[in-house]
Amino acid sequence: MRSHYCGQVNESLVDQEVTLCGWVNRRRDLGGLIFLDLRDVKGLVQVVIDPDFKALFETANKLKHEFCIQLTGKVRARPESQVNKNMATGAVEILASDMTILNGSAPLPLSIDGHQNNSEEQRLKYRYLDLRRTEMTERMKFRAKVTSEIRRYLDDNDFLDIETPILTKATPEGARDYLVPSRTYPGQFFALPQSPQLFKQLLMMSGLDRYYQIVKCFRDEDLRADRQPEFTQIDIETSFMTEDQVMALTEDMTRTLFKKLLNVDLGEFPRMTFAEAMTKYGSDKPDLRNPLEMVDVADLLKDVEFAVFSGPANDPKGRVAALKVPEGAAKFSRKNIDELTKFVGIYGAKGLAWLKVNDLAKGIEGLQSPILKFLPEATALAIIERTGAQTGDIIFFGSDKYSVVSEAIGALRLKIGEELGLVEDCWKPLWVVDFPMFEETNDGGLTPLHHPFTSPTGISAEELKANPETALSNAYDMVLNGCEVGGGSVRIHQQEMQAAVFEILGIGEEEAEDKFGFLLEALKYGTPPHAGLAFGLDRLVMLMTGASSIRDVMAFPKTTTAACPLTNAPGFANPQQVTELGIQVVPQLDDGSDEEE
């Protein structure tokens, strides 16, 4: 039905006849002529309709915005003065000789050209129109390129694309599963997978030693900006490869992807321990584009009389950290600092101490801070020395429980970096390694920092059971510009170790048998050492395209309340069908109950 794409018509086709199909992106009537911008998936081209072609001109006169047409005409060079250098096809135009209206269009309910200010709800309800916007079209094309390149890379490296079930058993990732009632077993449920973790480990037990899958995963969590009920994972697992080999391979894959699609050389990824990341950045996914770093100062403040500092400084679970902002003294007014105090409050910080270095040459006299009165001179100067502060700098302090300080000052670091324009425009990948095996839960128990199939580094099951709090895991996260784009680990491949981890997690034998019996059984039969990684595809594409939400790189995302305004899903089901599933709907007391769950 067409000889070329609109976006591909260029000077090499001058004097040739082309047939195009597309949409009327714009129509202008000028000097007796009709000018159209015709659009298809590859771009726009200008079409001229001359009244000399009478029937054609009459047809063209009916055209409105977003009519779908088929058009034949001769390509000609535009006059020099009319060349549009901002348009790939801007040097040519098409003098139409024939046209068929393939379909008309009613006026669109949302704007698709220029700077649109359609609401998110409108964009999702009319997603098929929203996707016509060049920006969205390009994102969909880019995403397809990403998956295509990744598949080629993995195929070429002997990885097998193997599908794992979507209807499966509840998985132990920790988030809430989506449940699917079974009709054959009324009252019982499948769960949609939060990841194919156990299946990919089973594939390693099968000897299929290089697996990958680009696969949908599901979490029924309360949504945030960058969460969706279903999301896509690039899932990888290997046998007989060390941690370093898996990291090298997936790093090379990422490097290759960035080189091919963005012509960006990511270089070799540095490695940073979890401990260092927390100390310097208060985060296990540090954004290294931001030059600000935190410094621990608890040891300097153990003996001060100011309990806000000395309390956490003497508490093994406390933290006192300083964040120096070079040349920041003049940039933060009392009002600014009040706002920042509110900001860190979101993360649980009860206040935000600060110290301005107005003139270092004046020693303690050159410092300005509400807390100065609590600090011995030597302590204040030791802090200056520790942070390397210079005249004109400001230092912020966090002092509280370890996690509160890390989160609050880590977030403050990002905020100040952003607001002062300190964040470099570049790509900063790194690996974070040497994670703790477990973290403490609120009730004093232990929970895996990754998942319960992650192996500890260099210790036996007995040693792990003796000191689980200090054990490090063979886990590694790939972090890019402050986002975790991938995470993985060496898995446990011996039954004794797996049983030890379940025991530490307080999973009793019966529960372990019920939930993971098949895994423990499978570990009996010559399970190979194996390791893997999973990338968040949506987030990776979001970063690579500069989109501000993963919703913008998904064709049909859901709202933040997990609904689809386009199809009106979810909806009420056929009562007969519900009955067949052995379940019944509980009448909701309140019609407005949607919001209350």
Next chain:
Amino acid sequence: MRSHYCGQVNESLVDQEVTLCGWVNRRRDLGGLIFLDLRDVKGLVQVVIDPDFKALFETANKLKHEFCIQLTGKVRARPESQVNKNMATGAVEILASDMTILNGSAPLPLSIDGHQNNSEEQRLKYRYLDLRRTEMTERMKFRAKVTSEIRRYLDDNDFLDIETPILTKATPEGARDYLVPSRTYPGQFFALPQSPQLFKQLLMMSGLDRYYQIVKCFRDEDLRADRQPEFTQIDIETSFMTEDQVMALTEDMTRTLFKKLLNVDLGEFPRMTFAEAMTKYGSDKPDLRNPLEMVDVADLLKDVEFAVFSGPANDPKGRVAALKVPEGAAKFSRKNIDELTKFVGIYGAKGLAWLKVNDLAKGIEGLQSPILKFLPEATALAIIERTGAQTGDIIFFGSDKYSVVSEAIGALRLKIGEELGLVEDCWKPLWVVDFPMFEETNDGGLTPLHHPFTSPTGISAEELKANPETALSNAYDMVLNGCEVGGGSVRIHQQEMQAAVFEILGIGEEEAEDKFGFLLEALKYGTPPHAGLAFGLDRLVMLMTGASSIRDVMAFPKTTTAACPLTNAPGFANPQQVTELGIQVVPQLDDGSDEEE
């Protein structure tokens, strides 16, 4: 951890040291030496352990079936007499110098080498062991090659891989949907898609004019041998392409796949109308490897006194068909024919008339049949002439409702072809085209033969409404060796036509608005002409690998009662979680109720 794969060790490596990882497939102790067959994903290699290496020999002495080991040794040529030509690595063996036991193994609960007779249940429960069998490993590798080649083909042809939602609204394909309760909207449900049909059409409306996806689809149907609750579709949709172009492209894709993976040239696919396929083969997916053909003989039998024939022969909805089996007269005893009569009874046929041509030279005297007494001589000879029967042939007859005769004699054709060894060992692809738009339902209504978005051939909405029964659709099925491997159609792209189809199907305006309102709305905004196709990946791989069930080409299939013996899914859910979904489980009266739904 390894320098080579086991299956890759060959003569080019003689005298080199290699390190391998894999499983002990077999151990033999012979002449003081230990011989191992070591297995990995690429094959087997023989390893020799010499007692001269004392520590090594001691380790090797612990080895049992399916121990997972890492092994280093020197490759050497086998003595001429010991070369195993049936083994890719059969010309060499490895003299081990070092070995690490990576993991031990308990005795396997099922056999994984040689001719196994594990039950289906055992195979699924221990799927990770079943997949170690070479046959299964090779199928998984082959399937990955199929998807890889198809993706490359489609990527290279400018198709975009775009993901569509798994949590969506009930789809209209006709089978039962799997439902997923929504927690945010208690009492409401998502449905898992039976296909991404509407989403891919919406993508065409977005202008993303070449879409594909290899995607999971879901049907909650009672399972048969070749059905699974979740299955995988190669889903394709295009805009601005004619029926012929879509068929040519997907045909070329299939041809390319067979050439690359099986070195089979499928040639150009013939086309056959639905009418011809039903007439000759009683099926819309004829197996052309089977030379037997049906012939209609109703016109010859309208006036016979035998009501079994004349009834259907005079009924516009009846059919009388003959199936000639060349040289079959001597092959079917009365007992055989009784069995065939039972067989066609499965399809609703009330009997199976037959006629043997014992000696054509003797005219009517040379014929043998219990129904001969009901047939005038001229009629009998006319049947002989119509079927082209020769001396030694047998003719079977079906006379009943059209659908019963087609199904019963169609099935008989396949059965006899198989049993007499008439089915050629080759590949016979074809396109079946010109399907009716609708077929009659039991209650006299109409139902779409494909789906309600299929466009009719060459008629207006008004014409379609006037004569829906005779309308043909722009649909096409790709059939290979009697299996439908793909099916598609040109879609309706105009609102008026879509509304007409809904009207014909008895879908009222309110229901149409409720179920398909978004589609009807979307059709308003310049929807392009579009067409597509979907392949059943599982079935395609099953055919290509010669597997007897789609279960054998899926890594983790379910049983025929839609359960997973490996993970024990489905299972009982956390009651708290069920409550959050606004549903409750209805107590089942009978513990054995599983079987009764």
